[in-house]
Amino acid sequence: MSLDKPYANIPGTVVFDAEQSRKGYHLNTFCMSLMKAANRERFKADERTYLDEWPMSEAQKGAVLARDYNRMIALGGNIYFLAKIFATDGKSFQHAAALMTGMSQEDYARMMLNGGRSPHAKL
Amino acid sequence: MARLTAGIATSHVPAIGAAVDLGKTQETYWQPVFKGFEFSKQWIRDNTPDVIFLVYNDHATAFTPDLIPTFAIGCAESFAPADEGWGPRPVPTVLGHPEFAAHIAQSVIQSDFDLTIVNKMDVDHGLTVPLSLLFGQPKEWPCRVIPFAVNVVQYPPPSGNRCYQLGKAIRRAVESFDADLNVQIWGTGGMSHQLQGPRAGLINKDFDQRFLDSLIAAPEALALLPHIDYLREAGSEGIELVMWLIMRGALNATVKSVHRFYHVPASNTAVGHLILENS
Numbered sequence: 001m002s003l004d005k006p007y008a009n010i011p012g013t014v015v016f017d018a019e020q021s022r023k024g025y026h027l028n029t030f031c032m033s034l035m036k037a038a039n040r041e042r043f044k045a046d047e048r049t050y051l052d053e054w055p056m057s058e059a060q061k062g063a064v065l066a067r068d069y070n071r072m073i074a075l076g077g078n079i080y081f082l083a084k085i086f087a088t089d090g091k092s093f094q095h096a097a098a099l100m101t102g103m104s105q106e107d108y109a110r111m112m113l114n115g116g117r118s119p120h121a122k123l
Numbered sequence: 124m125a126r127l128t129a130g131i132a133t134s135h136v137p138a139i140g141a142a143v144d145l146g147k148t149q150e151t152y153w154q155p156v157f158k159g160f161e162f163s164k165q166w167i168r169d170n171t172p173d174v175i176f177l178v179y180n181d182h183a184t185a186f187t188p189d190l191i192p193t194f195a196i197g198c199a200e201s202f203a204p205a206d207e208g209w210g211p212r213p214v215p216t217v218l219g220h221p222e223f224a225a226h227i228a229q230s231v232i233q234s235d236f237d238l239t240i241v242n243k244m245d246v247d248h249g250l251t252v253p254l255s256l257l258f259g260q261p262k263e264w265p266c267r268v269i270p271f272a273v274n275v276v277q278y279p280p281p282s283g284n285r286c287y288q289l290g291k292a293i294r295r296a297v298e299s300f301d302a303d304l305n306v307q308i309w310g311t312g313g314m315s316h317q318l319q320g321p322r323a324g325l326i327n328k329d330f331d332q333r334f335l336d337s338l339i340a341a342p343e344a345l346a347l348l349p350h351i352d353y354l355r356e357a358g359s360e361g362i363e364l365v366m367w368l369i370m371r372g373a374l375n376a377t378v379k380s381v382h383r384f385y386h387v388p389a390s391n392t393a394v395g396h397l398i399l400e401n402s
Contacts, residue, residue: 006351007350007355010322010354010359011321011322012320012321012323013317013319013320013322014319014320015278015359016277016359017277017278017279018278021191021277025188028187029187029188031183032187032188035184035206035207035208069319070320073319078276078277079318079319079360080182080183080276081183083182083183083208084183087207087209088208093137093318093390093391094390094391096318097323097324100320101320101321101322101323101324108324112390112391113388115328115387116315116324116325116387116388116393117317117324117325118327119315119325119327119330119357119358123321
């Protein structure tokens with residue numbers, strides 16, 4: 001019998017559950033490595049070589065190189081781990097959030113000032 | 124005996140910590156957030172506890188994908204502010220209360236809540252931002268802090284009811300400790316927010332206000348709210364709000380709400396804040 005996942009159909013949302021966590025283990029562990037300044041430098045110097053040190057799937061590596069956060073999340077990434085990537089890039093949470101919504105950072109920031117996205121808004 | 128006198132709920136948005144650290148609290152964007160804590164800073168000066176039992180979540184800092192405890196109690200002498208990727212926050216080291224923490228751990232585990240005991244841990248913005256909001260920028264924090272980390276990063280977090288019942292067990296543990304201590308319990312995180320995917324930026328004021336109302340006056344019913352309702356209504360990261368139920372469970376059935384504040388936005392998040400006294 002499979003587990004009930006009533007959250008599977010929430011629009012625009014991937015819930016980081018045990019299955020996603022298992023898929024994303026190496027991706028998220030790679031992200032954690034960026035907590036160390038020396039690793040950040042090595043990653044920035046040659047991203048591909050650094051990524052090849054981790055047993056991640058080719059799809060995961062490609063999503064990191066493209067900074068495609070939605071894809072990384074689909075492949076098991078969790079935003080708190082992925083935050084280490086955009087922190088390494090010197091980018092803010094709002095930058096990443098805007099990117100994932102397909103909005104400019106300016107439009108996204110304005111939406112937040114105006115009260116944020118309605119939970120019932122169509123995506 | 125130790126006494127549990129009050130509970131505080133507050134969001135712990137990292138950008139709030141950065142605003143404090145970088146001296147931006149009077150900027151137009153941040154001013155309304157900090158104004159909501161002016162009363163609280165005076166209240167905590169008048170009601171400084173000996174110990175804060177601080178419920179929070181770690182954000183991929185102390186707990187990596189290698190180790191994901193559902194409930195973890197900090198029993199160390201001290202906890203250093205963590206380097207979350209851009210250097211540690213310039214805030215004081217958090218001093219624990221190992222003897223009291225060990226007592227609580229033993230009592231709560233004997234009440235059927237299987238805690239993970241942590242004797243070495245750095246603490247991230249989830250713990251230090253609430254301290255900054257209430258205490259400002261002191262050279263040393265004015266009281267001891269027992270960090271209590273809850274997994275709300277990997278789904279499923281503990282249920283609301285599990286958290287609420289845990290709060291009751293913590294209350295019993297506090298009150299069986301043979302020392303004259305004034306203890307507060309803080310619940311942090313929330314309110315509505317979603318940081319991931321095309322739905323990022325979600326805010327739900329109606330849900331948040333109902334949550335605040337129920338947390339004060341009808342916590343038993345609120346504790347039964349299923350996870351799916353948090354995910355749909357308060358966003359994938361809004362589920363952090365279950366941690367507020369641990370705080371509420373540790374208080375009396377009837378409490379005095381002495382301060383309530385709500386503001387949108389702080390970065391991507393709705394900020395909520397309550398001070399509840401055990402009357």
